[in-house]
Amino acid sequence: MKLNVLAFDFGASSGRAIVGKFNDYDLVTEEVHRFENRVLEEDGTLYWDIDYLLANIIEGIKKATAKYEIKSLGIDTWGVDFGMLNEQGELIQNPVHYRDKRTQGSVDYIYPRISIDELYQRTGNQIMEINTLFQLLTVKMKETKKFNQVAKILLMPDLLNYLLTGEMRAEQSIASTTQLMNPRNKEWDTDLMHVLGIPETLFPELVPEGHLLGTVKSALGVPPIQVINVCEHDTASAVLSVPSNQNFLFISCGTWSLVGTELTSPVMTEKAQEYNLTNESGNQRTTRFLKNCTGLWIIQELKREYELAGTTYNYEEISKMSELAEHFKCLIDTDDARFGKPGAMKQKIQDYATQTGQSIPETPGEFFRCVYESLAFKYKYTFFEITDAVGREFDTVNIVGGGSKSAILCQMVANASGMRVCAGPVEATALGNLIQQLITHGALVSVYEAREWIKKFANVRYFYPEERYDWDQHFSRYQQLLNQTKVEVS
Numbered sequence: 074m075k076l077n078v079l080a081f082d083f084g085a086s087s088g089r090a091i092v093g094k095f096n097d098y099d100l101v102t103e104e105v106h107r108f109e110n111r112v113l114e115e116d117g118t119l120y121w122d123i124d125y126l127l128a129n130i131i132e133g134i135k136k137a138t139a140k141y142e143i144k145s146l147g148i149d150t151w152g153v154d155f156g157m158l159n160e161q162g163e164l165i166q167n168p169v170h171y172r173d174k175r176t177q178g179s180v181d182y183i184y185p186r187i188s189i190d191e192l193y194q195r196t197g198n199q200i201m202e203i204n205t206l207f208q209l210l211t212v213k214m215k216e217t218k219k220f221n222q223v224a225k226i227l228l229m230p231d232l233l234n235y236l237l238t239g240e241m242r243a244e245q246s247i248a249s250t251t252q253l254m255n256p257r258n259k260e261w262d263t264d265l266m267h268v269l270g271i272p273e274t275l276f277p278e279l280v281p282e283g284h285l286l287g288t289v290k291s292a293l294g295v296p297p298i299q300v301i302n303v304c305e306h307d308t309a310s311a312v313l314s315v316p317s318n319q320n321f322l323f324i325s326c327g328t329w330s331l332v333g334t335e336l337t338s339p340v341m342t343e344k345a346q347e348y349n350l351t352n353e354s355g356n357q358r359t360t361r362f363l364k365n366c367t368g369l370w371i372i373q374e375l376k377r378e379y380e381l382a383g384t385t386y387n388y389e390e391i392s393k394m395s396e397l398a399e400h401f402k403c404l405i406d407t408d409d410a411r412f413g414k415p416g417a418m419k420q421k422i423q424d425y426a427t428q429t430g431q432s433i434p435e436t437p438g439e440f441f442r443c444v445y446e447s448l449a450f451k452y453k454y455t456f457f458e459i460t461d462a463v464g465r466e467f468d469t470v471n472i473v474g475g476g477s478k479s480a481i482l483c484q485m486v487a488n489a490s491g492m493r494v495c496a497g498p499v500e501a502t503a504l505g506n507l508i509q510q511l512i513t514h515g516a517l518v519s520v521y522e523a524r525e526w527i528k529k530f531a532n533v534r535y536f537y538p539e540e541r542y543d544w545d546q547h548f549s550r551y552q553q554l555l556n557q558t559k560v561e562v563s
Contacts, residue, residue, distance in 0.1 A: 074516045079137050079146040079298070080506035081130055082307065083229070085328045086110055086373065088126065090133030091500065092141055093507035095516050098526065102500065102507070105140070106133035112170055119170035121154065121229070127236050134295040143296070144514060146289075147303030147506045148230045149310045151329075152250030153205045156232040157212075158225040165222055168229060171203040172414070175215070179207040182214055186268050190346070195265050197256040197341045197352030198249075199365055205251035209271060226275045230305035237300055238287035241277040244302040246309035248279055249354035256339040256352040256360065282309075282356055283513040303509040304356055308363070310505030313356050313520060314498055315471045316527040322459065322467045323363075324452060324486070325501065326476025328370045332455045333363020340462055348458040356509070356520050362463065364455050367407040369476055371444045374418040379437060386437065392481045394438030395445055401547045403431045403443045406555055407451050429554055449485035450551040456490055469493045473501035480534075487536040488544045494536040498527065 075096045082089050090106040108129050113120040130148070137143050157165045169175065179202050183192060189200060198204060205228070213220045227235055228247045235241050248254050248261070253276070255262045263273040280286075284302040289295055304310045311325040312335060325331040339352035339360045353361045372391070379386060386394070403426045405412070411421050419440055426433045434440045452470075460466060470492050472483055477496040487494040498504055504527070511517045517526070 074514075076144045076511075076514060076516060077137075077141045078507055078510040078514070079134070079143050080303075080503045080510070081133060081146065081148045081233075082310075082500075082503040082506060083126065083148070083150040083233075084110065084307065084502075085151055088129055089503065090130075090137060091503045091507070092137050092143070093504075093511070094141070095511055100507070100511075100530065102504070105136040113167060118175065119173040120167035121170055123156065123164065123167050123232070123236075126233065130233060130237065131293055131295055134289070134298065138296050138298075143298050145299040145301050145510050147301045147305075147510050148233050149303060149305050149307045149502055149506050150229040150233070150247075152228070152247060152306050152308075153203050153208065155205055155208070155226050155228050157219075157223045158227065159222050160224045162225075164232075165219060168232070169208065171208075176202040176207050176211050178202075179211045182207065182210040183269065186270075187265070192252070192265075193346045194341055195262055196252045196254065197339045197345075198252040199349050199351035201365065206253055206269075210269065213270065223275060225277060227277065228305070231277070234286055234300055234302070237289050237293065239290060240287040240300075242280045242284065242286060242302060243277045244284070244305040245279055245281055245354040245358075246356075247305040248276075249352075250306055254279075254354070256341070256354065259354055259358060281358075282509055285513070301510050301513050303506045306353065307502045309353070309355050309361060310503075310509070311473050311501040312361055313505035313508055313523070314501045314527055314531075315473060316495065316498070316524055316531055316533055317469070317471055318521055318524050319469075320465060320467060322456060322470045322492075324470060324472045324476065326368050326472055326474045326482075328368050328373065330366045330368035330448070330452070330476070331361075331363050332366055332452055332459070333361055334459055334463065334465075334467070336360045336362050336463065342462065345462045348462055350458060350462055362459065364458065366451055366455060367412060368448070369479075371407060371412050371418060372441060374415060375437075375440055375444065378416075378418055384437075388479065391437075391441050392479065394436075395442040395481055398436065398438030398442040400442070400543070401446060401550075402439055403434050404450065404547070404551050404554055405443060405447045407444065407447050429557055445479075445482050445485055446547075447551070448482065449489040450548055452486055453489040453548060454552070454555070456492075467492065469495060471495045473498060475499065477501075477534075480536075483534070483536045484539070487538045488540050489548065491538045491541060493538075495533050496536065497533040498531040504531075
């Protein structure tokens with residue numbers, strides 16, 4: 074079979090359009106359009122620029138169809154954020170960014186209607202203030218007039234699909250990030266909605282990955298390409314392309330790091346809740362059992378901070394500086410709340426070092442190495458939680474996404490965890506998007522076949538543990554840091 078499919082992969086920092094040219098089990102990918110994602114700030118609120126995102130989709134379609142006949146397209150994005158539509162099907166406002174401060178303290182909005190324990194037992198989701206549920210409750214509590222205008226809620230990829238086709242559906246993997254879906258039956262938890270005063274009519278029909286949604290509207294000035302609901306949560310698409318059919322740990326590493334494993338059913342035990350692990354929907358009704366951790370965000374912010382001060386470093390230079398810097402000078406909890414907000418990252422790291430009685434980083438290499446080492450230890454800590462919760466041992470970690478390009482990070486993860494690290498594919502999310510379309514068209518038979526196939530053509534690199542004694546010794550110190558009192562800085 075020979076066909077071309079188009080993946081739109083939207084991350085928090087950038088978006089890309091990638092054509093997959095498939096010809097009898099040979100796949101060649103070509104990036105035809107890339108752009109920086111951008112955030113709007115209005116009256117102190119952070120928004121996604123939906124018109125800008127749609128314009129770049131149209132531009133990507135035009136560039137792709139100028140060169141190739143495109144059979145279909147699919148869209149994946151980050152989770153939790155959504156657009157609110159009125160009765161006329163019009164957006165009430167741009168979608169609000171998950172890093173906006175409006176949700177601070179919003180977990181308290183569920184009391185006294187439901188406890189955290191019951192909420193976890195119903196949804197299996199990691200409790201995070203950025204989750205769709207808490208964002209929506211924030212609108213309900215603080216902007217009642219606006220909430221009463223809402224007729225439909227669409228998660229980001231479903232919203233973009235709607236703007237392309239006029240069809241409203243909710244794909245299961247992206248819906249599973251809302252904290253409003255039952256992870257066992259993969260349906261909306263309407264009883265939970267009733268308890269919390271959220272009309273069940275706000276959410277569209279749920280559909281599985283591979284659903285044929287519709288075609289692109291002619292009014293947009295591009296060919297009427299078929300639109301497929303792929304695994305629309307970027308992590309679900311990334312995990313689909315993990316080159317393994319054995320029990321595996323994965324890190325889908327970009328701005329965020331999604332650290333987990335793939336299971337046949339959710340794990341919603343007291344231990345899973347204690348570790349704040351999440352159950353999200355994957356391909357073929359599997360469960361992605363994982364934790365949402367800070368990823369390369371702090372590295373990106375440090376890089377941006379140096380650029381604003383007049384010094385530009387590329388990632389190769391950052392790696393070299395980190396290699397030469399003093400080892401284990403300072404460690405941080407990368408998930409500490411202070412590091413989640415943009416700006417002044419060097420000062421925040423120095424404040425954390427002072428607070429915890431550590432040596433204070435001064436040079437660029439020391440700052441970057443501090444973050445890389447701390448990420449590796451955070452991943453190891455999360456591996457222990459997952460292993461304990463599922464009662465299963467692992468010997469391999471698959472790092473996919475942008476972080477797999479960082480040899481220094483991959484080697485550190487191997488050193489910290491004592492496991493082999495398989496790094497790649499880099500464009501895992503877009504590849505998973507393309508694979509789902511190929512499966513829908515019958516070009517590939519199954520995910521199992523796709524993963525075996527990826528092993529043969531993906532450029533996977535392998536890293537093996539080194540310097541185990543030093544890493545084990547400093548991991549004990551890292552664990553002590555996590556137990557110290559943290560000062561949350563907004």
